[in-house]
Every structure is written in C-alpha cells, then in structure tokens.
Amino acid sequence: MRILKAKKITKAFGGLLAVNNVDFHIDSGEIVSLIGPNGAGKTTFFNVITGIHEATSGEVQFLGKKLKKSKPFEITKLGIGRTFQNIRLFASMTVLENIMSGQYCRTHTDLFGAIFATPKAKLEEKKIREKALELLDFLELTDKKDELAVSLPYGYQRRVEIARALATEPKLLLLDEPAAGMNTSEKLDMTKLIRKISEKGYTTLVIEHDMKLVMGISNRIVVLDYGNKIAEGSPEEIQKNPKVISAYLGKGGAQ
Amino acid sequence: MFMEQLSNGIALGSIYALTAIGFTMVYGIIRLINFAHGDIYMIGAFLTLTGITLLNMHLVMAFLFGMAGAALFGILIAKLAYSPIFKAPRINIFLSAIGTAIFLENFAMLIWGPETQAFPDVIQNNVYTFLGFRASTLQLVILGTTILLVTVLTYVVQYTKIGRAMRCTSQDMDAARLMGINTNRVVYITFALGSSLGAAAGALVGMYYKAVFPMMGFVPGLKAFIAAVIGGIGSIPGAMLGGIIMGVSESLGAAYISSGYRDAIAFIILIAIILIKPSGLLGKAVKEKV
Numbered sequence: 001m002r003i004l005k006a007k008k009i010t011k012a013f014g015g016l017l018a019v020n021n022v023d024f025h026i027d028s029g030e031i032v033s034l035i036g037p038n039g040a041g042k043t044t045f046f047n048v049i050t051g052i053h054e055a056t057s058g059e060v061q062f063l064g065k066k067l068k069k070s071k072p073f074e075i076t077k078l079g080i081g082r083t084f085q086n087i088r089l090f091a092s093m094t095v096l097e098n099i100m101s102g103q104y105c106r107t108h109t110d111l112f113g114a115i116f117a118t119p120k121a122k123l124e125e126k127k128i129r130e131k132a133l134e135l136l137d138f139l140e141l142t143d144k145k146d147e148l149a150v151s152l153p154y155g156y157q158r159r160v161e162i163a164r165a166l167a168t169e170p171k172l173l174l175l176d177e178p179a180a181g182m183n184t185s186e187k188l189d190m191t192k193l194i195r196k197i198s199e200k201g202y203t204t205l206v207i208e209h210d211m212k213l214v215m216g217i218s219n220r221i222v223v224l225d226y227g228n229k230i231a232e233g234s235p236e237e238i239q240k241n242p243k244v245i246s247a248y249l250g251k252g253g254a255q
Numbered sequence: 256m257f258m259e260q261l262s263n264g265i266a267l268g269s270i271y272a273l274t275a276i277g278f279t280m281v282y283g284i285i286r287l288i289n290f291a292h293g294d295i296y297m298i299g300a301f302l303t304l305t306g307i308t309l310l311n312m313h314l315v316m317a318f319l320f321g322m323a324g325a326a327l328f329g330i331l332i333a334k335l336a337y338s339p340i341f342k343a344p345r346i347n348i349f350l351s352a353i354g355t356a357i358f359l360e361n362f363a364m365l366i367w368g369p370e371t372q373a374f375p376d377v378i379q380n381n382v383y384t385f386l387g388f389r390a391s392t393l394q395l396v397i398l399g400t401t402i403l404l405v406t407v408l409t410y411v412v413q414y415t416k417i418g419r420a421m422r423c424t425s426q427d428m429d430a431a432r433l434m435g436i437n438t439n440r441v442v443y444i445t446f447a448l449g450s451s452l453g454a455a456a457g458a459l460v461g462m463y464y465k466a467v468f469p470m471m472g473f474v475p476g477l478k479a480f481i482a483a484v485i486g487g488i489g490s491i492p493g494a495m496l497g498g499i500i501m502g503v504s505e506s507l508g509a510a511y512i513s514s515g516y517r518d519a520i521a522f523i524i525l526i527a528i529i530l531i532k533p534s535g536l537l538g539k540a541v542k543e544k545v
Contacts, residue, residue: 088430101423165434
C-alpha cells in the first residue's frame with residue numbers, strides 16, 4: 001500500500017528554491033532514507049511532507065488523501081510520528097511517563113473524566129500503561145522504566161524517543177538523524193533497532209548522515225542536492241551513482 | 256494566643272496556597288505571571304455570593320457555581336487577552352495581564368457595584384478546642400476544602416493523561432505538540448483549573464471575613480504571587496508550602512510584632528528566601544545552556 005506520495009513538490013522561500021520539483025513516495029513496510037549534503041533541503045522537504053510547511057506547488061497525499069497544512073498535533077493524529085534531531089524528551093518525567101504521553105492523541109478522556117476518575121477514564125489509563133509497557137518491552141527498556149528519562153545514557157534516550165513516537169501509533173515513522181552523536185557501537189545498536197521496528201511492520205523514513213547506517217538499513221535511498229532529487233535507488237545503486245559521489249566528494253571524486 | 260494565631264495562620268495560608276497554585280500552574284505552562292489571577296479570585300467570590308443570595312443556591316452548589324464561572328472567565332481571558340499575542344515578546348502579554356486585571360475590577364464594579372457587600376452567615380461558626388489548638392468551624396472548612404481541592408488537583412496532574420499532557424506542555428511545548436498533544440487546549444484547561452482554585456479561595460475568604468468587594472483580589476493576588484515565588488514558581492507543592500509559610504508567619508507576625516507590619520512581613524520573607532535560594536524552596540534551578 002502507498003503510505004505517502006509527493007508529486008512535484010516545490011518549496012520556495014522568497015527567491016530561494018529550497019526544494020525543487022521533487023517526486024517521492026513510500027510504501028507500507030519500507031525503510032526509505034533521505035540523504036544529502038548540508039543545506040540540500042532535507043529538512044524543508046521533511047517539513048513539507050509532514051504538513052508543517054505548505055508546498056509552493058505540488059501535492060502530498062498521505063494514505064490516499066491530500067495532506068493539507070495542519071497543526072503539528074493534528075498531523076500526529078493522522079498517523080505521522082517522529083523523533084527529533086536533538087533529543088527532546090520531557091525532562092522531569094520517567095521513561096514510562098514519557099512513553100505514556102505519546103498515547104495522548106489516541107485516547108478520549110476529558111477533564112471531567114479525569115477529575116472525577118470515572119471508570120472509563122481509569123480503564124483508559126490502564127490501557128495506556130499497558131501499551132507503554134509493551135513498547136518498553138519491545139525496545140528492551142523495561143528495566144529503565146522508572147528512571148528519569150534525561151538521566152539515561154544518550155543511546156537509551158534515543159530509544160525512549162523512538163518508543164514515544166511509536167506510542168502515537170504512527171502509520172509512518174520519521175526518524176530525524178537517529179544516529180547523530182552516537183559512537184560506533186551505539187550506531188550498530190540503532191541499525192539493529194531500526195530493522196527490528198521495520199520487521200514489526202512499521203513504515204519508516206530516515207534522514208541520516210551516517211552512510212554506514214543508511215546503507216545497512218534502507219530498502220531505498222533518495223538523494224537531494226541543492227533542492228533537487230539527484231538520485232533514487234537501492235543502496236548499491238546509490239553507492240555507484242556518479243552524481244551522488246560528486247555531490248558528496250566534489251567533481252574530482254567521481255573519476 | 257499562640258495556638259489561636261497558628262490556626263488563623265493555617266487558614267489564611269490555605270487560602271494563599273489555593274491562589275498561588277493558580278499562579279504557578281499558568282506560569283509553569285506559558286511562563287506568564289498572570290496578574291489578572293487576583294481578580295479571578297474576586298470574581299469567584301462575587302459569583303458564589305450571587306449564587307447564594309440571588310439564585311438561592313445551596314452553599315456547596317453556589318461554591319461550585321463560583322468555581323465553574325471563574326473557570327469560564329479564565330478560559331475567556333486566555334482566549335481573548337493572551338492567545339492573540341502569544342507569540343509576541345513576554346512584556347506584551349504581561350501588559351495585557353495588567354490590563355485584564357483593571358478590566359475585571361471595573362467589570363465587577365459595574366455589575367455588582369463598588370461598595371462592600373456582606374456575605375450571609377451560611378455556616379454556623381463554633382469554636383473547637385483540641386489539645387490546646389483552637390479552631391473555628393470556618394477555619395476547619397477552609398482547611399478541609401483546600402486539602403480536598405489540592406488532593407484532586409495533584410491526582411489529576413500526576414495520574415491522568417490530561418495532567419501528563421500539562422506536564423509535557425510545560426516542559427517542552429514544541430515536542431508536546433509534535434507528540435500529538437493539542438497544546439492550545441492544554442493551556443485553556445490549565446487556565447480553567449487554576450482559575451477555579453483561585454475562585455474557591457475567593458469564596459472561602461468571602462465567607463471567612465463576611466465581605467466581598469471589587470478590589471478584594473489585589474493584595475491577596477500579590478501575596479499569592481509571593482507565595483508562589485517563595486515555594487519555587489512552577490512547582491505546585493512549592494506553591495502550597497509557600498502559601499502556608501506566608502499565612503502562618505503573617506498571623507504570628509501580626510500578633511507578636513505589630514499588625515501594621517502584616518504586609519511588610521510577607522515581603523521580608525520573600526526577600527530573605529530569594530537571597531538564600533533564588534529559585535524558591537522547591538523550585539529547580541534552571542541551568543542556562545551556553
């Protein structure tokens with residue numbers, strides 16, 4: 001099934017074409033990576049396909065429906081969950097609470113139910129907790145559940161962030177530089193983790209600089225440079241593509 | 256005398272605490288000192304009074320009516336006075352808060368008149384003595400109501416998804432939004448909860464001193480703000496602690512030093528605590544990232 005489809009997306013800031021005429025799609029169960037040198041327009045493109053920016057021209061379809069510019073929480077509710085380039089966990093909450101917060105948009109208790117602790121609200125709270133515990137188990141974080149999220153080592157914090165994004169029950173999971181700032185062994189763990197998430201049936205879009213990670217996980221890679229899509233294909237194809245090599249290494253590198 | 260002043264102080268302190276919680280909650284979420292909060296307290300007292308005298312409500316019903324009405328006022332203030340300029344520099348919202356306070360005072364004068372109105376005797380006031388501790392029925396009612404409301408609030412903030420969303424929003428609004436939390440709604444809910452607690456405090460004070468008037472919220476608003484700062488602004492347990500400290504030391508100070516220094520004592524405590532612990536008793540020091 002086609003999860004997301006972007007047709008001829010252009011995004012201009014004044015006279016600058018940050019994204020120029022880019023086609024993009026992602027199918028159910030795929031891991032697609034979006035790569036490109038600094039300033040290539042990855043983040044802008046990311047924001048356009050998640051509805052945070054409106055495209056200057058072109059159209060984005062999410063689950064077959066046109067995606068309008070919406071508020072961030074509405075996008076999450078539609079089914080796009082994400083993590084951040086700089087970790088943004090809720091600092092004074094435990095790991096479990098952080099993950100439980102991700103369930104907010106999937107539950108219905110209102111203020112009245114919360115104040116008077118109605119049976120429905122209690123049941124829902126119990127379900128939220130169970131779901132969060134399940135995710136903790138899946139991401140091998142169960143023994144850390146009562147620790148303050150920010151007191152964990154960096155690699156674990158990323159895991160918690162991913163768990164929190166999964167708690168929003170996304171149809172499409174976006175990982176913004178999941179291996180940023182990690183050491184080699186943490187990167188290896190992350191590679192395994194992303195594969196494991198994918199095996200569970202999540203569709204994943206990754207923005208990443210680390211080539212080893214990208215080559216290790218992706219079904220398909222899309223390369224942007226100066227706002228244009230310069231290549232798309234399997235990791236092997238991308239590695240050999242002269243345009244990609246010259247974008248990364250300069251013209252001399254292609255020979 | 257000491258015991259009597261102590262129970263006076265605890266009753267007064269509970270009221271400061273209830274009011275301070277509203278301050279601290281709003282500050283925690285949108286980093287705004289809501290100077291209109293003291294006037295919400297006044298509106299709550301007037302609405303409760305109206306409920307009793309004009310609408311012939313039972314005391315408890317009138318009390319809830321006052322809280323609900325003030326919650327509505329809180330939401331309207333957030334919507335009309337703060338949310339249009341939410342992205343403006345903080346000073347603009349601050350000015351808007353002062354303007355709202357002046358508006359509410361004059362609004363109350365227009366509706367209920369500028370003169371002091373007597374609060375009817377709704378509770379029979381007996382004095383109980385227990386282990387040398389003297390407390391009147393009203394003081395016990397004030398303490399009991401405060402404990403009940405604070406317990407409910409703590410439960411909501413700590414153990415429900417709305418409370419979790421509030422804590423998320425106060426810690427990182429952008430991340431909360433991207434995790435599917437409608438932060439605008441959370442802000443309104445916070446205003447509603449804070450305002451209803453403020454209104455409860457106002458109604459209790461109306462009952463205690465048997466007087467309700469349009470400017471009644473001004474000084475308690477300031478005192479509650481001090482209580483919130485003493486306890487560490489943004490922290491709900493801090494606001495409670497700060498309120499009790501303020502109430503007790505004011506009563507004792509008024510009794511043993513001079514009642515003329517009542518307000519001065521509050522500010523002296525503030526200065527002393529700020530000098531020793533700038534983030535307040537239970538506040539967390541925020542480390543600036545360089």
